Amino acid sequence: MGCSLDYCRRYSTWVILCQSLISFHGLLIQDTGAFNRTSTDRLLGELAWPTLETRRKYYGLLQMYKMANKLCPEYLIELLPPRQGYRRTNDFVPIRCRTSKYQNSFIPSGIKEWNNLSLELKTSSTISSFKGNLRKVLFLPRIK
Numbered sequence: 853m854g855c856s857l858d859y860c861r862r863y864s865t866w867v868i869l870c871q872s873l874i875s876f877h878g879l880l881i882q883d884t885g886a887f888n889r890t891s892t893d894r895l896l897g898e899l900a901w902p903t904l905e906t907r908r909k910y911y912g913l914l915q916m917y918k919m920a921n922k923l924c925p926e927y928l929i930e931l932l933p934p935r936q937g938y939r940r941t942n943d944f945v946p947i948r949c950r951t952s953k954y955q956n957s958f959i960p961s962g963i964k965e966w967n968n969l970s971l972e973l974k975t976s977s978t979i980s981s982f983k984g985n986l987r988k989v990l991f992l993p994r995i996k
Contacts, residue, residue, distance in 0.1 A: 946963055
């Protein structure tokens with residue numbers, strides 16, 4: 853068993869190291885403007901990052917594309933309602949929801965977003981072309 857003085861010395865060295873790392877990272881964050889109370893939208897715009905809502909929408913529509921084109925397991929494809937209409941054959945029948953919690957869940961909200969896409973985007977031949985076209989639509993540069 854070591855001396856308690858050695859333990860204190862190691863502990864104080866650890867604390868000093870942590871404080872210096874925190875202050876160093878604080879300077880890095882401060883240089884980006886996070887400590888200067890920069891709004892999230894402005895910071896995301898400067899970094900050219902999409903918002904969380906946009907990223908969720910992108911990945912949800914990507915999953916809907918896979919489900920609509922049978923590129924995922926059968927148990928997911930079975931969750932989709934039948935297609936509707938003669939003119940827009942790639943639309944799904946909207947699901948009626950009694951609660952807002954169910955309305956905001958993946959399948960009903962995904963169908964709503966899917967039906968709002970352009971026909972050209974929904975009929976993309978490959979998943980890579982769908983991704984590229986969807987990025988063009990969703991991740992437009994924000995100019996503020």
